[in-house]
Amino acid sequence: xxxxxxxxxxxxxxxxxxxxxxxxxxxxxxxxxxxxxxxxxxxxxxxxxxxxxxxxxxxxxxxxxxxxxxxxxxxxxxxxxxxxxxxxxxxxxxxxxxxxxxxxxxxxxxxxxxxxxxxxxxxxxxxxxxxxxxxxxxxxxxxxxxxxxxxxxxxxxxxxxxxxxxxxxxxxxxxxxxxxxxxxxxxxxxxxxxxxxxxxxxxxxxxxxxxxxxxxxxxxxxxxxxxxxxxxxxxxxxxxxxxxxxxxxxxxxxxxxxxxxxxxxxxxxxxxxxxxxxxxxxxxxxxxxxxxxxxxxxxxxxxxxxxxxxxxxxxxxxxxxxxxxxxxxxxxxxxxxxxxxxxxxxxxxxxxxxxxxxxxxxxxxxxxxxxxxxxxxxxxxxxxxxxxxxxxxxxxxxxxxxxxxxxxxxxxxxxxxx
Amino acid sequence: xxxxxxxxxxxxxxxxxxxxxxxxxxxxxxxxxxxxxxxxxxxxxxxxxxxxxxxxxxxxxxxxxxxxxxxxxxxxxxxxxxxxxxxxxxxxxxxxxxxxxxxxxxxxxxxxxxxxxxxxxxxxxxxxxxxxxxxxxxxxxxxxxxxxxxxxxxxxxxxxxxxxxxxxxxxxxxxxxxxxxxxxxxxxxxxxxxxxxxxxxxxxxxxxxxxxxxxxxxxxxxxxxxxxxxxxxxxxxxxxxxxxxxxxxxxxxxxxxxxxxxxxxxxxxxxxxxxxxxxxxxxxxxxxxxxxxxxxxxxxxxxxxxxxxxxxxxxxxxxxxxxxxxxxxxxxxxxxxxxxxxxxxxxxxxxxxxxxxxxxxxxxxxxxxxxxxxxxxxxxxxxxxxxxxxxxxxxxxxxxxxxxxxxxxxxxxxxxxx
Numbered sequence: 001x002x003x004x005x006x007x008x009x010x011x012x013x014x015x016x017x018x019x020x021x022x023x024x025x026x027x028x029x030x031x032x033x034x035x036x037x038x039x040x041x042x043x044x045x046x047x048x049x050x051x052x053x054x055x056x057x058x059x060x061x062x063x064x065x066x067x068x069x070x071x072x073x074x075x076x077x078x079x080x081x082x083x084x085x086x087x088x089x090x091x092x093x094x095x096x097x098x099x100x101x102x103x104x105x106x107x108x109x110x111x112x113x114x115x116x117x118x119x120x121x122x123x124x125x126x127x128x129x130x131x132x133x134x135x136x137x138x139x140x141x142x143x144x145x146x147x148x149x150x151x152x153x154x155x156x157x158x159x160x161x162x163x164x165x166x167x168x169x170x171x172x173x174x175x176x177x178x179x180x181x182x183x184x185x186x187x188x189x190x191x192x193x194x195x196x197x198x199x200x201x202x203x204x205x206x207x208x209x210x211x212x213x214x215x216x217x218x219x220x221x222x223x224x225x226x227x228x229x230x231x232x233x234x235x236x237x238x239x240x241x242x243x244x245x246x247x248x249x250x251x252x253x254x255x256x257x258x259x260x261x262x263x264x265x266x267x268x269x270x271x272x273x274x275x276x277x278x279x280x281x282x283x284x285x286x287x288x289x290x291x292x293x294x295x296x297x298x299x300x301x302x303x304x305x306x307x308x309x310x311x312x313x314x315x316x317x318x319x320x321x322x323x324x325x326x327x328x329x330x331x332x333x334x335x336x337x338x339x340x341x342x343x344x345x346x347x348x349x350x351x352x353x354x355x356x357x358x359x360x361x362x363x364x365x366x367x368x369x370x371x372x373x374x375x376x377x378x379x380x381x382x383x384x385x386x387x388x389x390x391x392x393x394x395x396x397x398x399x400x401x402x403x404x405x406x407x408x409x410x411x412x413x414x415x416x417x418x
Numbered sequence: 419x420x421x422x423x424x425x426x427x428x429x430x431x432x433x434x435x436x437x438x439x440x441x442x443x444x445x446x447x448x449x450x451x452x453x454x455x456x457x458x459x460x461x462x463x464x465x466x467x468x469x470x471x472x473x474x475x476x477x478x479x480x481x482x483x484x485x486x487x488x489x490x491x492x493x494x495x496x497x498x499x500x501x502x503x504x505x506x507x508x509x510x511x512x513x514x515x516x517x518x519x520x521x522x523x524x525x526x527x528x529x530x531x532x533x534x535x536x537x538x539x540x541x542x543x544x545x546x547x548x549x550x551x552x553x554x555x556x557x558x559x560x561x562x563x564x565x566x567x568x569x570x571x572x573x574x575x576x577x578x579x580x581x582x583x584x585x586x587x588x589x590x591x592x593x594x595x596x597x598x599x600x601x602x603x604x605x606x607x608x609x610x611x612x613x614x615x616x617x618x619x620x621x622x623x624x625x626x627x628x629x630x631x632x633x634x635x636x637x638x639x640x641x642x643x644x645x646x647x648x649x650x651x652x653x654x655x656x657x658x659x660x661x662x663x664x665x666x667x668x669x670x671x672x673x674x675x676x677x678x679x680x681x682x683x684x685x686x687x688x689x690x691x692x693x694x695x696x697x698x699x700x701x702x703x704x705x706x707x708x709x710x711x712x713x714x715x716x717x718x719x720x721x722x723x724x725x726x727x728x729x730x731x732x733x734x735x736x737x738x739x740x741x742x743x744x745x746x747x748x749x750x751x752x753x754x755x756x757x758x759x760x761x762x763x764x765x766x767x768x769x770x771x772x773x774x775x776x777x778x779x780x781x782x783x784x785x786x787x788x789x790x791x792x793x794x795x796x797x798x799x800x801x802x803x804x805x806x807x808x809x810x811x812x813x814x815x816x817x818x819x820x821x822x823x824x825x826x827x828x829x830x831x832x833x834x835x836x
Binding site for chain 2: 048059073075100106110130131238239240265270285287290
């Protein structure tokens with residue numbers, strides 16, 4: 001099959017017809033930079049910057065302590081949670097914003113194990129984002145259980161996770177979209193498999209919330225966690241979120257039973273009594289600055305249609321894959337990208353010199369990131385990436401490879417975060 | 419003994435000679451408001467507001483993901499921690515900023531219990547800030563231990579905490595300054611008593627860090643936690659901190675073993691291996707916005723001499739106590755204030771109508787807070803409270819009482835946060 005080569009004009013034409021193009025001006029991006037790392041840290045929504053200024057000057061500076069009531073800071077975790085719920089197929093009162101993804105994983109895994117007292121095994125993916133596994137290790141340590149309660153499912157050895165689930169499985173904890181390869185797991189099929197074995201299902205949505213439609217309720221998911229600073233654009237280290245299906249909420253005994261999850265935090269009772277519903281999953285005082293910023297970013301995202309967003313996401317990654325093949329053949333790249341139906345909003349390429357090539361790209365103002373050992377990762381946030389950006393990024397990549405511009409000592413030097 | 423009555427002029431004279439007076443202009447406070455609630459939410463340091471604008475526009479907006487290295491966001495928890503260390507008598511590398519006080523309590527209590535495997539009891543104060551007790555309950559729940567592993571020391575029944583400590587005590591967990599009464603516990607004596615019994619000592623510094631000199635190292639304290647949003651002025655819900663004495667740091671097995679506490683977070687290893695030193699107590703990605711704000715606020719506080727600060731704190735609370743006695747005798751107030759040597763930077767009064775009186779005071783622009791059941795709490799943050807503010811606050815209180823201005827239905831209405 002001969003396909004017509006892609007040109008910059010063709011991509012510019014797609015931008016002209018892009019229903020999401022209007023979102024571009026809602027984000028502050030540095031002139032001349034092509035930002036393909038929104039899957040690591042989302043760009044700055046102008047509205048979030050403005051909201052933060054109001055928060056600092058008016059609500060904190062002027063309102064001071066009164067703002068907990070006056071500006072309903074106290075209701076922020078639930079209010080922002082309800083906004084996220086709309087993006088991930090959950091109902092009002094099923095999501096709350098709190099803490100970090102890691103801390104929320106700990107809470108929900110402990111809660112899930114307590115709901116399955118006769119079972120000891122947590123199934124997770126060997127290639128999961130590492131913190132997910134680390135948190136399971138820590139939890140087992142506190143509980144005094146052995147580390148072999150973790151069963152690592154290795155996708156490379158068995159395509160079907162069902163092989164790893166049995167009637168000793170308490171909970172299956174997977175990340176919906178793999179952080180390296182971008183592979184989407186089948187949420188419905190795996191959730192069903194967990195339930196058929198009597199286990200509970202927990203999904204980590206770090207690389208899917210805000211990147212594609214997610215249907216937690218429709219898939220019957222029990223628990224989920226996710227990140228506020230990637231596709232949700234909540235700012236560096238933005239608070240994370242957690243989801244508990246409504247029917248399970250009042251059966252949970254929170255392990256991190258802080259005062260914000262108490263049924264009456266300002267009664268200052270000596271003994272803990274959990275709030276009803278999702279609120280019992282709160283722990284300490286919420287970081288209002290960071291949470292307000294996320295809340296404002298969510299308002300921007302909620303204006304977009306998630307199906308439209310998914311279509312553009314795939315159009316961008318398809319174009320990237322095609323252009324790398326068309327322009328950079330024989331330059332040593334291999335794509336890890338799954339077929340579009342199973343592809344998240346990112347594409348990873350492997351290359352023998354992935355690290356210095358990525359550093360050179362960044363120096364030439366195309367920002368992606370490196371993942372060990374040899375992966376160059378490119379994320380496509382459909383709200384602020386244009387189709388022509390893909391052309392320009394690949395053109396710069398090609399230039400860097402052809403001129404060996406990457407092969408300078410400064411690009412081999414490792415930073416703390418790489 | 420006849421003492422000369424205090425006048426506004428006397429207090430104005432103290433302001434004229436106040437070496438900390440220059441800090442007033444470093445904070446943004448609303449015109450005409452007397453803010454006596456810095457023990458609940460510190461005022462806005464101008465430098466923090468400015469730092470936040472730079473962070474958002476330049477570091478996030480322009481630097482994007484590169485700022486983790488370029489602006490060393492990744493080193494923030496330790497950098498801000500080292501600043502707090504100087505305020506609480508700890509060494510460099512002994513403090514890290516992370517999560518909330520509640521979450522940090524959970525981490526350190528679990529770590530302490532693991533270091534005392536043969537012992538089961540946690541001693542805490544019955545009148546401790548509630549979240550401290552709630553967190554112990556939650557931890558025991560995860561560990562599968564009974565709630566009677568908590569031993570509540572009741573100060574009203576036994577002045578000496580030593581009566582509650584025995585050789586089954588694993589850890590003594592107390593708050594240095596009581597949130598209601600403002601009573602300071604004797605850190606050195608209690609720490610020694612815990613150690614003599616073979617137990618570990620954990621102090622909650624929420625109401626002492628930034629309010630008075632604290633000497634963790636000199637008192638041989640094992641663990642401490644504290645809050646960033648009270649006297650440290652880090653902003654609403656600012657991240658908290660934790661301290662681990664250097665000699666214990668590498669013996670800790672973190673229960674919340676997230677990737678930021680890993681020895682090589684960006685190696686993305688499957689298995690957890692803790693970083694050496696204080697860093698292993700980190701968990702998820704830090705909330706950079708909130709943390710940078712706290713970091714800038716700390717720079718302001720570090721310019722002040724802590725002994726100077728303590729002297730002014732006591733001068734302010736002494737004046738408040740004296741003036742309430744002088745101006746508001748027979749108006750139904752009783753002071754809970756301990757003698758100055760054991761008094762934190764706050765004074766609590768009880769009153770039969772404490773709630774509506776406090777609401778009326780707030781409406782008349784004197785901001786303190788109410789604590790159940792009948793406490794009016796006034797905090798004195800020496801960096802931005804003037805001596806004449808004390809006069810003016812008491813004058814307004816007197817006026818409200820004499821005119822019964824508090825006895826209106828609107829002041830009886832309860833908010834979510836009270």
